[in-house]
Amino acid sequence: MTVKINADTSDGLKFVSDTSGAIDLQSNGTTKASLSSGGVFTTTGQSQVQSHSDASAVTINSSTATSLAEVTITTTGKPVMLTACGNSNPGQTGGFFLYRLYRGSTEIGKRHKAENGGTSSQNFVFAITHIDVVAAGTYTYSIKAYQGSGTHVFGEDGDVEAAVITAHEIL
Numbered sequence: 001m002t003v004k005i006n007a008d009t010s011d012g013l014k015f016v017s018d019t020s021g022a023i024d025l026q027s028n029g030t031t032k033a034s035l036s037s038g039g040v041f042t043t044t045g046q047s048q049v050q051s052h053s054d055a056s057a058v059t060i061n062s063s064t065a066t067s068l069a070e071v072t073i074t075t076t077g078k079p080v081m082l083t084a085c086g087n088s089n090p091g092q093t094g095g096f097f098l099y100r101l102y103r104g105s106t107e108i109g110k111r112h113k114a115e116n117g118g119t120s121s122q123n124f125v126f127a128i129t130h131i132d133v134v135a136a137g138t139y140t141y142s143i144k145a146y147q148g149s150g151t152h153v154f155g156e157d158g159d160v161e162a163a164v165i166t167a168h169e170i171l
Contacts, residue, residue, distance in 0.1 A: 004031075043171055058163075060097055061151040068099075068154050068163035070142035077136035079170045082109075084143035085127040086163030088152045090116040095150020101130050101165075102142045108132055113148065123156075131170070141167050 004016040006026040021037030033043045058068055068086055082101055096115035101108050109130035116122060128143065143165050145154065155162035 057156050058145075058154045059151060060145045060147050060154065063146050065100075065102070065144040065146045067142045067144050069165040070140055071165045071167045072138060072140045073167040073169065074138045075134060075136055075169045077134070080132045080134060080139070080141070081129070081168045081170050082132060082141055082165065083127070083129045083168075084163065084165040085125065086143070086154055087123055087125050087156070087161040088114060088145075088154050089123045089156045090120055091151035091153065092116075093119045095152070096148035097145050097150075097152045098148055099126060099128065099143060099145040101128060101132075102144055103132060103134070103139055115148075116150070139167075141165060 004024045006014040008014050009028045023035040024031045025033040100111045
């Protein structure tokens with residue numbers, strides 16, 4: 001048994017104690033957060049999902065936004081923190097590509113530009129983050145890239161270099 005601290009809507013604050021060293025924080029009898037005797041803190045309603053593109057490379061050579069990686073998350077209505085990163089290999093000297101985050105087909109956050117100032121095959125990495133304020137529901141987020149000029153290959157060595165996107169609901 002754990003120590004329970006319950007904010008009851010009928011009787012006010014209730015304490016139920018024992019000697020386990022664990023603590024449950026409750027609202028009207030429902031546990032919202034727990035602290036184990038070993039110091040591990042957990043909460044309900046928090047979710048984190050990570051996904052990456054498949055093991056094949058993604059080539060960007062058009063002005064149509066192409067998904068590099070996507071993730072689906074079900075939220076309780078709290079903001080969602082998104083982080084996406086990856087690797088690009090330009091197929092020519094010069095050239096640039098644009099990338100940004102999407103919720104479904106809607107662009108969110110800022111658009112970013114990466115330009116190759118050197119020769120071809122000079123890999124470089126990118127990273128982008130954004131906090132999306134949404135209502136409770138299920139959302140699919142993606143990192144997409146599109147051509148400014150030239151051709152760019154993302155994850156040229158497959159899964160080991162594939163773009164990654166992480167969605168985390170902030171409590």
